[in-house]
Amino acid sequence: MDLAGKTALLTGASRGLGPYIARAFAERGVHLALTARTADALEATAREATEFGVRAIAIPEDVTDPSGRMRLLERAGTLGPIDILINNAGIEWVCQYTNMSVEEIERMVQTNLVAPLMLSRLVLPDMIARGSGHVVMMSSLGGKKGSPYSATYAATKAGLIEWTSGVREELRGTGVSASVICPGFVSQAGMFAEYGKRAPRLAGESTPEQVAVAVLRAVERDLAEITVNPGPKRLMDVANAISPGAVTWILRRFGVYEFYRQQAEDNAR
Ligand SMILES: NC(=O)c1ccc[n+]([C@@H]2O[C@H](COP(=O)([O-])OP(=O)(O)OC[C@H]3O[C@@H](n4cnc5c(N)ncnc54)[C@H](OP(=O)(O)O)[C@@H]3O)[C@@H](O)[C@H]2O)c1
Numbered sequence: 001m002d003l004a005g006k007t008a009l010l011t012g013a014s015r016g017l018g019p020y021i022a023r024a025f026a027e028r029g030v031h032l033a034l035t036a037r038t039a040d041a042l043e044a045t046a047r048e049a050t051e052f053g054v055r056a057i058a059i060p061e062d063v064t065d066p067s068g069r070m071r072l073l074e075r076a077g078t079l080g081p082i083d084i085l086i087n088n089a090g091i092e093w094v095c096q097y098t099n100m101s102v103e104e105i106e107r108m109v110q111t112n113l114v115a116p117l118m119l120s121r122l123v124l125p126d127m128i129a130r131g132s133g134h135v136v137m138m139s140s141l142g143g144k145k146g147s148p149y150s151a152t153y154a155a156t157k158a159g160l161i162e163w164t165s166g167v168r169e170e171l172r173g174t175g176v177s178a179s180v181i182c183p184g185f186v187s188q189a190g191m192f193a194e195y196g197k198r199a200p201r202l203a204g205e206s207t208p209e210q211v212a213v214a215v216l217r218a219v220e221r222d223l224a225e226i227t228v229n230p231g232p233k234r235l236m237d238v239a240n241a242i243s244p245g246a247v248t249w250i251l252r253r254f255g256v257y258e259f260y261r262q263q264a265e266d267n268a269r
Pocket residue numbers: 011012013014015016017018035036037038039061062063064087088089090091092111138139140141182183184185186187189190191192193
């Protein structure tokens with residue numbers, strides 16, 4: 001897709017990776033409808049985007065609220081037809097599964113999985129009618145192999161990967177497509193950076209700019225799936241398909257699971 005002059009709706013635009021993605025698209029001349037719950041932070045992202053000469057509006061809404069999603073689409077539509085939907089908003093907390101309340105599990109599934117599916121359901125018919133459009137799902141390497149103390153998060157992110165795989169094929173020949181991005185640990189900004197810890201050596205870290213470039217590439221080149229992660233964890237995908245038990249052993253042995261266990265302990269304090 002040639003990006004200049006297109007309109008994108010980006011969720012999770014108030015902090016973390018969202019502002020980096022907004023900047024990358026604004027630099028390419030994409031008009032932006034930006035959403036999250038925190039209005040002032042959202043306005044700041046919108047102001048920064050307009051410095052690149054594009055139109056950008058901040059639309060504070062909760063993506064888990066069905067009527068909020070309708071209002072979001074209505075206001076985003078004032079910029080023009082939505083050419084690109086980037087489902088980036090997400091939440092994670094690392095804790096023992098049985099310590100999560102029913103409400104916390106429900107909130108994570110609603111935010112990370114149900115909201116992206118519903119927003120996609122709302123924008124896709126118009127994209128298909130216009131013969132052009134792209135949906136991006138922000139998943140995670142966590143969606144490729146569940147980690148202890150992050151099982152619900154992994155379930156939601158795995159859901160996004162499989163949704164994209166299925167819908168992408170369904171959309172073949174329509175001019176509309178879908179991509180999924182799977183970052184590992186991201187430094188400098190976002191949910192992992194907030195822990196103030198280094199990632200386990202085996203996993204490595206990426207930058208928010210690398211994630212933003214991956215989203216751009218996915219849309220521009222219509223790529224099915226992009227993993228954003230340095231080092232050997234990329235090879236783990238292949239190894240995991242052949243022998244999941246062996247990969248579990250490696251991750252346990254090299255301290256990746258211990259990282260999650262410690263984080264769960266810190267969060268419980
Ligand atoms: N950072 C990483 O290391 C990493 C790695 C792999 C994947 N990811 C994925 O990348 C995406 C962005 O993560 P991040 O690191 O930027 O997280 P973050 O810093 O915690 O930011 C999350 C964003 O989602 C928004 N959000 C959360 N709940 C929402 C709701 N109910 N309604 C509307 N907006 C909501 C937040 O805005 P408000 O609070 O203002 O609503 C915020 O803008 C997530 O999907 C995450 O799973 C991140």
